[in-house]
Amino acid sequence: MGSTKISWMIGGAQGTGVDSSANVFSRAAAIYGLNVFGKREYYSNIKGEHSYFSVVISDGPVRSTMDEVHLLATFDSETVVRHAWEVMGGGGIIYDSMAVNEKITSIPTLEKPVLERIQMRLSREGVGETVGDVLEVARRGGVRLYPIPYMELLKKVGELTGEQQLSALSRMTNTIAVGVSLSLLSIPMNHLETALSQVFRAKAKVVKSNVLAAEVASEYVKNHFASDFPYRVEPRAKTKKLFISGTSAVALGKIVAGCRFQTYYPITPASDESVYLEDHQVFDIYHEYPHLKEVEELNGHGSIVVVQTEDEIAAINMVSGAALAGARASTATSGPGFDLMAEGLGWAGMNEVPVVVTLYQRGGPSTGLPTRHEQGELLFSIFGGHGEFPRLVLASGDIEEAFYDVARAFNYAERYQTPVVHILDKALANSNMTVDVFDPSKIRIDRGKLITSWDTSLGTYKRFKFTEDGISYRTVFGTENGIFWNTGDEHDELGHITEEPSLRDRMMEKRMKKLEIADAEIPDSERVILHGDYDAPYLILSWGSTKGAIIDAIEYLASEGLRFAFAQVKLVNPFPTRFLQNLMTQYRKLIVVEQNFTGQFALLLRAKTGVQADHLIVKYNGRPFSFSEIRDGLKEAVIHGSPRIVKRSGG
Amino acid sequence: MTVRLSVVSYRTPVHNDWCPGCGDFGILSSVQMALADLQIPPHQVAVFSGIGCSGKTPHYINAFGIHTLHGRVLPFALGAKLANPSLTVLAVGGDGDGLGIGAGHFVNTGRRNVDITYIVFDNGVYGLTKGQASPTLARGLKTKSLPKPNINDAINPIAIAVAAGYTFIARGYAYDTKHLKELIKMGIQHRGSAFINVLQPCPTYNDITTKEWYAGEDRVVEGKPLPRIYKLEDEGYDGEVKSADFDEMNAKKIQAITKSFEWGDRIPVGVFYRNNFIPSYEDRITENIKDYYSNPPAKQAIASADGRTIVSIDDILKEFLV
Ligand SMILES: Cc1ncc(C[n+]2csc(CCOP(=O)(O)OP(=O)(O)O)c2C)c(N)n1
Ligand code: SF4
Ligand SMILES: [Mg+2]
Numbered sequence: 001m002g003s004t005k006i007s008w009m010i011g012g013a014q015g016t017g018v019d020s021s022a023n024v025f026s027r028a029a030a031i032y033g034l035n036v037f038g039k040r041e042y043y044s045n046i047k048g049e050h051s052y053f054s055v056v057i058s059d060g061p062v063r064s065t066m067d068e069v070h071l072l073a074t075f076d077s078e079t080v081v082r083h084a085w086e087v088m089g090g091g092g093i094i095y096d097s098m099a100v101n102e103k104i105t106s107i108p109t110l111e112k113p114v115l116e117r118i119q120m121r122l123s124r125e126g127v128g129e130t131v132g133d134v135l136e137v138a139r140r141g142g143v144r145l146y147p148i149p150y151m152e153l154l155k156k157v158g159e160l161t162g163e164q165q166l167s168a169l170s171r172m173t174n175t176i177a178v179g180v181s182l183s184l185l186s187i188p189m190n191h192l193e194t195a196l197s198q199v200f201r202a203k204a205k206v207v208k209s210n211v212l213a214a215e216v217a218s219e220y221v222k223n224h225f226a227s228d229f230p231y232r233v234e235p236r237a238k239t240k241k242l243f244i245s246g247t248s249a250v251a252l253g254k255i256v257a258g259c260r261f262q263t264y265y266p267i268t269p270a271s272d273e274s275v276y277l278e279d280h281q282v283f284d285i286y287h288e289y290p291h292l293k294e295v296e297e298l299n300g301h302g303s304i305v306v307v308q309t310e311d312e313i314a315a316i317n318m319v320s321g322a323a324l325a326g327a328r329a330s331t332a333t334s335g336p337g338f339d340l341m342a343e344g345l346g347w348a349g350m351n352e353v354p355v356v357v358t359l360y361q362r363g364g365p366s367t368g369l370p371t372r373h374e375q376g377e378l379l380f381s382i383f384g385g386h387g388e389f390p391r392l393v394l395a396s397g398d399i400e401e402a403f404y405d406v407a408r409a410f411n412y413a414e415r416y417q418t419p420v421v422h423i424l425d426k427a428l429a430n431s432n433m434t435v436d437v438f439d440p441s442k443i444r445i446d447r448g449k450l451i452t453s454w455d456t457s458l459g460t461y462k463r464f465k466f467t468e469d470g471i472s473y474r475t476v477f478g479t480e481n482g483i484f485w486n487t488g489d490e491h492d493e494l495g496h497i498t499e500e501p502s503l504r505d506r507m508m509e510k511r512m513k514k515l516e517i518a519d520a521e522i523p524d525s526e527r528v529i530l531h532g533d534y535d536a537p538y539l540i541l542s543w544g545s546t547k548g549a550i551i552d553a554i555e556y557l558a559s560e561g562l563r564f565a566f567a568q569v570k571l572v573n574p575f576p577t578r579f580l581q582n583l584m585t586q587y588r589k590l591i592v593v594e595q596n597f598t599g600q601f602a603l604l605l606r607a608k609t610g611v612q613a614d615h616l617i618v619k620y621n622g623r624p625f626s627f628s629e630i631r632d633g634l635k636e637a638v639i640h641g642s643p644r645i646v647k648r649s650g651g
Numbered sequence: 652m653t654v655r656l657s658v659v660s661y662r663t664p665v666h667n668d669w670c671p672g673c674g675d676f677g678i679l680s681s682v683q684m685a686l687a688d689l690q691i692p693p694h695q696v697a698v699f700s701g702i703g704c705s706g707k708t709p710h711y712i713n714a715f716g717i718h719t720l721h722g723r724v725l726p727f728a729l730g731a732k733l734a735n736p737s738l739t740v741l742a743v744g745g746d747g748d749g750l751g752i753g754a755g756h757f758v759n760t761g762r763r764n765v766d767i768t769y770i771v772f773d774n775g776v777y778g779l780t781k782g783q784a785s786p787t788l789a790r791g792l793k794t795k796s797l798p799k800p801n802i803n804d805a806i807n808p809i810a811i812a813v814a815a816g817y818t819f820i821a822r823g824y825a826y827d828t829k830h831l832k833e834l835i836k837m838g839i840q841h842r843g844s845a846f847i848n849v850l851q852p853c854p855t856y857n858d859i860t861t862k863e864w865y866a867g868e869d870r871v872v873e874g875k876p877l878p879r880i881y882k883l884e885d886e887g888y889d890g891e892v893k894s895a896d897f898d899e900m901n902a903k904k905i906q907a908i909t910k911s912f913e914w915g916d917r918i919p920v921g922v923f924y925r926n927n928f929i930p931s932y933e934d935r936i937t938e939n940i941k942d943y944y945s946n947p948p949a950k951q952a953i954a955s956a957d958g959r960t961i962v963s964i965d966d967i968l969k970e971f972l973v
Contacts, residue, residue, distance in 0.1 A: 030973035198970070242971040252967065256960045258953025261734050281939055284963040294952035295961055302962060303940040305733055305948050310759035314726035317719065321699075321730025324717065325738065327948035329730070347720050407960075434973065440964060445954035476949065477715050477731060477738055480694045485710055487718035488702070496665050496710050497718075 002559070003060020004233040006070045008181060009086070011052035011079030012174065013109070014045055020199055021174035022053030023432070025073075025181060027195035029057045030243045030434050032187050033235025037062045037433045037548070039624060041651065044268070044370040049109055050078050052651065057185075059233050063398060063433070063548025067628040067649050070231050071184060073177040075150060077102045077131045078109060081118060082651055084134050089142030092229055093135065094180050097147035100132035146225055148180055148217075156216050161209045172213040179217030184229040189218055242435050246428040247272035249399045249438075250358060253406030254330060255283055255304065256440045259356070261322040261329035263307045263315040268370050269429040270332040270360040278306040312337035316344035319355045323348075324486070326450075326476030328410050330356035334426075335364045335377060342385040345419050349389025351486040351495075352464070352472070352511065354413035354420075354448075358406075361425040363622040372622030373426040375544050375595040379604065381421045382573045388508075390515040393421045393573040397529070397547030400435040402428060405570070407443045408526070415448035416514045417471055423572070425595075427624035428545040449473045454482040462493040466506060470513030519574040527571035528579055536563035538638055539587035541580070541613065543569045543601055546593050546625055553630035564591075564634065569601070575608045584611055591615040591637050595625065616644050623650025658687045665710045674825030674851035674862075675704060678772060679711055681828045682741065685835035686714070691739050699728040701744030701753060703779045704853075705772035708743050722753030725760045728767050735949040736933045739839060740767040747777045750786040750808055760844055761815025763932040768838035768845040771808060772825075774853035775860055782856030795858045809911035809923055812846040813904050819845035820890075820907060820924040824880055825852065826862060830920065837922065843931045850880075850920070865918070883910070883921030892926040900926060 008025065012018040019040065026036045034057045042051035054065045068088040074080045077099045087093055104110070104118060119129060125140070127133040139145055153176055154169045163169055175196075182192055193211050200206045251273045254262065264274035282303045285295065309315045315331040322329040333341065338359050348355045361377045363369025377384075381393050392412045396402040402424060409422040451473050454461040463484030465472040472493075475482030485495030490507060492498045531547075532540070532554045542550055547568050554564040567583060569576060584590060592602040592613040597620045602613045615637035619625055629647040636642050661683040669675050686696060696714035700706040702721035709716025719727045728742040749757050749771045760769070775788040782796030786806050793800040812820045819841040823831035831849065838845030852862045863869070867877040883890070888910065892903045907924035936943045955961055 027973055201970075241973050242968065243973045244971045248971070252964055255967075256962050256964060258951075258960065258962075260948035260951055260953070261730070263730070280967055284966055285961050286963045292952060292955060295955070298946055298952060298961075299942065302951055302953070303943065303946065303948075305936060305940070305943070307729075307733065309726065310755050313723060314729075314756055314759070317723045317726035318730035318733075320719075321717075321727040321732075322734035322948060323730075324715075324727075325697075325731040325734035325949040327734040327951075328953065329734065329948070343720055344723065437968065437972070438964065440960050440962060443960050444958040445960060446958060447954075477697045477735060478695060478949075480692075483694055483713065483715055485716040485718070487710070488720055489718065495716075496663075497707070 003058050005056050005058040005062060005066065006185065006231050006233050007066045007068060008055045008057065008071045008073065009052060009069045009083060010073040010174070010177060011050060011083055012074070012076050013047070013078070014042060014049050014051045015047035017171065017174045018051050018053060021178050022055060024175070024192065024195045024199050025178045026055055026432060027198055027243055028182060028191040029187060030241060031191040031194050033238035034058060034233060035060065035062045035434045036243060037064060037431065039065050039427065039431045041623065042371050050082060052079065052083065057233060059236050062552070064552045064625070064627040067626045071181060071229070073181045075173045075177050078107045080131050081107060081110065081134050082114065084138045084143070085121070086651070087138060087143045090230055092144040092146055092184065093138060094146045094148055094177055095135065097149050098151060100130060100135065102131045104129050104131065104134065144228065146180065146184065148176065148220070150176060153216050153220060157209065157213045160212050160216070163209065172210055175210045175213045176217040179214030180221055182214070183218040183221035184225065186232045189214060240437055242437055243432060244399060244435060245272070245430065245432045246399045246402055246424065248276050249403040250406055250424070251276040251280070252438065253403040255280065256443055257407035257410045258328045258445055259330050259410065260302070260304050261319065261327040262304060263309050263318045263331045264333065265309050265312045265315050265337055267334045267337050269362060269426045270334045270337070270358070272429065273332045273358065274306055277304055281306060312340040313344060316341040316355070316357065317347070320344065320348050320353045323353050323355050324477060330358060332358040332360065334360045334362045336367065338377065338380070338384070345391070346385040346387060346389055347488050348419045349385070349391055349511070350488055352417040354410070354417055356409045356413050356420050356422060358422045358424065360429045361423065369622040371426070373595065373624045374620060374622060375425055376600070377423065378543070378572060378596070378600040381423050382604070388512070389418070390416065390511055391419045391421060391573065392416065392518060392571065393423055395423045395544045395570055395572050396428065397544060397568050397570065399428060399431065399433055403438050404443065407445065411444070411446040412518065414450060415446055416518050417448065417474055418514060423544065425545050451475055451482070453479060456481050463495050464491065464493045464507065464510070466493065466510055469517045470510045471517070515574050522571060524576060524579045527569070527576040529568045529570060531566040531568060533558065533563040534565050536565045537588040538564050538591060539584060539589070540564055540566040540591045540593055540634070541569065541601065541605065542566070542593040543572055546595060549625040549627045549630045550593060552627040553634060556627070556631055557634060562635070562638065572604070575604065577608045580605070581609050581611070584609070589614045589638065591617065591634065593617045593625070593630065593633070595619050615642065617647065618644070619647040621648055621650060626650070656687055656690050656692070658683045661686050661693060661713050663711055663713050667711055668707070669704060670855045672854040673704070674774065674853065675708070675772060677825035677828050678770065678831065678849055678851060679708055681823070681831040681835055682708070682770070683712065684828065684832040685839065688832065688836055689839060695737070696739045696741065697731050698741045698743065699724045699731070700742070701748035703745035703748050703777065705743060705745040705778070706748065722748050722751070723756065724748065725753065725756040725769065729760065729763070729765050732765050732767050733932070734947060736766070736944060736947050741839070742767055742769040744771060745778065746771055746773045746775065746785040746787045746808070750806060758811065758815045761812060761817045764816065764818055764843040764929055765932040766842050766844070768835065768847065770835065770847045770849060772851045773808065773848050774851045774857055776853055776856045778853050778856060792859050794856060796856055807911055808848045810908045813907050813911070813924055816929070817846040818843035818926045818929050819922070821847045821922045822920045823847055823849045824865065824920050825849055827920070830882065834922070841925065842927070843929060850918070879916060879918045880920055881917055883919045883923070888919070888921070890922050890924040892928060895928040900928070
């Protein structure tokens with residue numbers, strides 16, 4: 001059964017409520033029963049710069065955004081000027097009818113190259129340089145125009161609510177834009193009210209006046225553009241869902257997985273996770289396990305300590321300290337912070353400490369594109385740091401996976417007593433989507449060879465005792481007869497410094513052995529997920545948050561008769577070498593998709609398997625792949641045979 | 652059965668490779684004596700260190716011993732203490748370690764007042780890397796292995812500790828183990844961050860602030876050397892804050908800073924500042940997590956016997972349900 005997707009976009013200056021209006025719109029659609037995927041694009045700025053939300057609503061699954069916009073909602077000139085070009089023929093633009101005469105050169109936040117590009121297009125069309133001219137070009141391309149007299153409508157809201165102050169009223173401009181959007185899309189207004197009360201929790205007065213504003217907007221649409229907009233989508237069966245962001249999902253995953261100590265140094269986009277955790281520091285414990293004394297002692301609630309450290313060096317090392325004391329502990333960061341953690345990660349590897357680093361990649365290098373997306377740290381997360389030590393690197397493909405993967409990351413860390421990098425990215429962190437309600441009962445907690453006491457009749461406790469699988473029993477601080485030493489120096493079984501060559505060899509082999517064991521033990525199904533058409537002639541290989549756009553694209557292309565299989569690699573270290581080697585022989589062409597310049601995954605694939613991918617689809621402009629780009633890129637690969645395809649869309 | 656713990660209980664058979672005559676020996680035995688005096692069982696103690704000659708200390712102590720990274724001893728120690736506040740946590744390290752590469756952690760630890768004791772081995776040099784100038788070496792001095800006199804000024808660790816917010820601040824001398832032991836005991840018993848700067852002669856690389864110099868052997872009066880080091884308590888100095896009064900705290904801080912600049916002919920050791928009126932970080936956590944002390948991160952059950960999570964997120968999920 002085919003599904004309908006409608007793409008909606010809202011933009012405006014940062015700090016003017018674009019975020020909350022996108023949230024309200026998305027929730028209203030989700031409460032109505034539609035699936036929603038929304039991504040947020042913003043500048044590294046607090047107030048004034050342009051930001052926008054791109055949302056896709058559908059009666060079927062939706063996992064990515066698309067380049068083509070069906071309905072663009074604006075309340076400032078800049079959004080019209082920047083995004084009118086993305087609206088497809090037949091689509092619509094909602095805009096302020098008062099702003100049409102504004103000159104595009106008078107928009108101060110429009111970067112020069114953007115302005116020049118637009119000026120060129122306008123002159124090619126033989127029109128002037130006002131907002132109205134931009135709209136005229138769109139109209140010529142078949143776009144419907146929905147002029148809204150925001151000022152007039154706000155005054156009406158003022159009369160109805162008794163609110164006289166213009167500044168208070170103008171805060172409802174974006175609600176009017178949302179109200180107009182929902183009306184055009186025929187999404188019932190009562191869902192908006194529920195959405196508003198969820199977003200503006202406990203602020204009843206705000207909710208009430210915003211509902212009024214939306215009603216005024218809806219009334220206006222009925223009178224002026226009744227049943228004019230050609231696109232609409234209705235929900236199939238309504239089931240309970242979550243509408244949630246990546247950072248919140250990971251935070252919940254940590255609570256459920258037993259993480260009880262989290263550190264962070266503020267950085268975009270990682271800190272949202274830690275702030276959420278701190279806000280939900282105390283949480284409920286099931287009462288079904290009264291037979292366990294330890295659970296009873298919790299008296300119905302657990303808690304997590306969240307520490308904002310002085311830097312990321314402190315963040316990672318504090319986590320090691322807490323893990324040695326026995327807590328499941330983690331830190332969350334982004335590229336620049338992860339750089340600073342390299343030495344600490346190596347120390348944890350050397351001392352076999354289970355730590356989890358949640359790494360949200362963003363545009364690099366250096367400060368790079370601090371609020372934008374990239375997958376530039378695959379190789380660094382696997383190889384970063386001096387010397388060699390085992391680590392597992394787990395990449396989640398979407399928000400739902402990320403929630404469940406957190407527990408896996410902790411299990412790997414404790415089972416193999418080594419650092420785990422849970423690698424995510426800005427696109428996943430800052431998207432919101434409807435997902436099935438999380439089910440913690442699916443999660444298992446495995447603490448590996450953690451012991452709470454040591455029987456001295458077995459001899460002296462040795463933290464780094466040589467064993468068959470390289471994994472030794474692990475005590476924590478406070479364990480009687482379980483004293484151990486750690487050092488970043490090479491050490492003996494007790495943990496004291498040694499430079500003795502044969503001991504060095506054995507210790508190195510002990511540590512690295514754990515990666516071999518992980519490679520042998522962790523089932524393929526946990527490491528690679530196959531999507532699409534298994535019998536297709538082409539195999540796509542990718543990792544991380546590209547998943548959604550790839551699946552959306554191959555579903556679409558199947559309707560055109562182009563068939564693809566897709567291997568989503570989740571555990572990138574240890575690399576699923578044998579599995580992929582076998583798999584790859586069955587396909588005519590291999591296409592790697594990833595968001596970086598150098599094709600890091602393709603490089604790793606070649607290094608590990610000896611196989612060179614036939615096509616590489618990459619993007620590094622800081623904006624995540626859209627469904628449209630993958631759709632077109634795959635065609636370019638298989639029809640035209642281009643070996644390297646670079647995608648460049650996004651505002 | 653309670654066995655009385657002696658100094659021997661805190662020793663390990665690990666070969667000690669410090670240079671003969673190194674001040675580190677005195678600090679090591681002061682720590683061991685302090686632990687024995689306080690009768691803290693070895694398994695309830697965690698000793699963290701940085702990198703340097705001083706960094707080897709934990710290997711010589713029978714307690715959980717964590718030899719961390721250069722400059723990073725404090726974050727490790729804080730993480731452990733906050734995960735399990737019932738532990739006795741000591742941090743030790745060099746002056747280069749704590750005041751050079753680790754200076755950011757040194758300052759920020761003062762803001763938190765976590766209940767740990769931090770001992771800096773102040774020898775004026777980077778011992779383990781063969782004698783370069785440390786942040787406490789005064790300008791113009793040329794220790795043995797410096798090619799040129801030092802052109803950096805020295806920092807004042809005591810004054811920085813006061814400004815950073817440490818609530819117990821003392822200076823000891825490595826060769827006066829009886830006195831140093833008492834300072835360490837006070838530091839451990841203090842509820843909050845205790846900082847003890849220890850003057851530690853390095854006979855191998857520091858030929859200026861030597862044992863003989865501290866003892867005043869270069870200035871003999873009536874056939875007797877005139878020692879440079881004197882004890883604050885012997886001269887009636889009182890660094891203790893007696894009430895939560897803001898003005899009194901400030902006066903005591905200024906007194907400590909002023910005293911900390913006394914150097915050269917007379918060098919004070921002892922307690923410069925002590926304030927029991929600042930809540931520890933752990934106490935601050937209990938404002939948000941009421942049962943933090945009884946159910947700290949390291950002690951909380953997280954799974955049922957069959958590995959299921961015991962957390963219920965039904966309530967939290969409400970804000971996301973659509
Ligand atoms: C990141 C890093 N940089 C440099 C070093 C080399 N290093 C080892 S010990 C040391 C200095 C030690 O001096 P100090 O901290 O004063 O300790 P001491 O040896 O004097 O006790 C240095 C720079 C290192 N181990 N790590
Ligand atoms: S170099 Fe100095 S500090 Fe290091 S062990 Fe020798 S005497 Fe002690
Ligand atoms: Mg030193």
